[in-house]
Amino acid sequence: MTGSSVEPRLNLYQRYRRLSLGVKILLFMVLGVIAGIIFGEQATVVQPLGDLFIRLLMMAVIPLVFFNLLAGLTSLSDVRALGRLGGKIVLYYLLTTTIALTTGLVVMHVLEPGAGMQLTEQVDATFGEAPSVIDVLLDLVPENVFEAFATGNVAQVVVFAIFLGLVTLFLPQSSREPLQKAYDVLAELFRKLVGMIMYFGPIGLGALAAATVGEYGGAIFGPLAVFLGGVWGAQAFMVVVYLALLVSLTRYSPLAFLKQSGPLYATTAATCSSLASLAVSLDVAEQRMKLPRSVYTFTLPLGAQLNKDGTAIMLAGVLLFTAQAAGVEFSLASQISILLIGLILTTGSGGIPGGGLVVALIFVQAFNLPLEIAAIVGGIYRLIDMGSTTVNCMGDLVGTVIVAHSERNLLQDSAV
DSSP states (O other), rough: TTTTTOOOOOOOHHHHHSHHHHHHHHHHHHHHHHHHHHHHGGGGGHHHHHHHHHHHHHHHHHHHHHHHHHHHHOOOSSSSHHHHHHHHHHHHHHHHHHHHHHHHHHHHHHHHHTTTTTOOOOOOOSSSSOOOOHHHHHHTSSSSSSHHHHHHOOHHHHHHHHHHHHHTSSSSSSHHHHHHHHHHHHHHHHHHHHHHHHHHHHHHHHHHHHHHHHHGGGGGGHHHHTHHHHHHHHHHEEEEEHHHHHHHOOOOOOHHHHHHTHHHHHHHHHHHOHHHHHHHHHHHHIIISSHHHHHHHHHHHHHHHHHOOOOOOOOOOHHHHHHHHTTTTOHHHHHHHHHHHHHHGGGSTTTTTHHHHHHHHHHHHHHTOHHHHHHOOOOOOOHHHHHHHHHHHHHHHHHHHHHHHHHHHHHHHHHH
């Protein structure tokens, strides 16, 4: 027919290239799970590909957080806006973490997964002590800035960036403007670097999925199934809480939110690292949700260290699991102490894979319970950590959307 054009048929590779990053990641995750089921422990041979992806993300995330935070803070025209943002997001963190700890306690009280559990492992009791509030606050301030960067201590990097950003705002305009432009350029540079790394994301995340399912897949059918199901159930409840807060405080569509933030959850489940996933969180906030940079560059790095609702559920779960197995019952006063100490310890898991398990053992030791019982959870910890990291990062992103919504008129006014 004259004038008509027929689009050429695409081969399989061309169709794949047209897929969005989120769909590519989902595709490789599914393939990885299938490979893990079929090949079992042999699937762990692809683990190095996943480890390489995590290393690449960790390579970029600290400078990305630092310069994004500086660029966001120095874009604020009023120092009071920083205090306002901080007050709102910290209040949100305290609320959701308290809900998470309470949910973990309630679920474990109902299910009682530790009843009848026998001791099977021995653990060294020298895991340290529960830190005091003063110690937690002092540890936020770096003694050596370069050491904080070298060790990946995101909390100390965030604190240093906040101080540097504030000092920049107090400089004369002639000195402040070149610095602001430099922060913006460097932040853009590292965002581009993360974007390049994410091209490797589908393969890396698929490899991690295959290795995880191959190594731990059978564990969900073992004696810890009740405990694992309880933790997952509590984590699912927190997702419902987030979406309810999102709808009630912003009227943001839950389906739209989940669709836009989809690539983040593939990363969290595969890497089990809030810090490695932070680069993806920042990308989702900017590219997919179009949130104000002055908000998300502050709230997301802060949340990666302070807001760990998934970890809070795990801490409460491991503590009660251990207490039930040891035949210990907590009084109401003791459970209030659990909440307070849990709020402190959730900031100490470091945002790295497996960091929460060490904190959980410290939590158990703080209440003089046998560590050998808590250590049993280590056999399935990665399965728990997949959900914990996902909930941690989702909570940060929801809080960011809520704060951005509350600040939208104020930010527009300040920009005029």
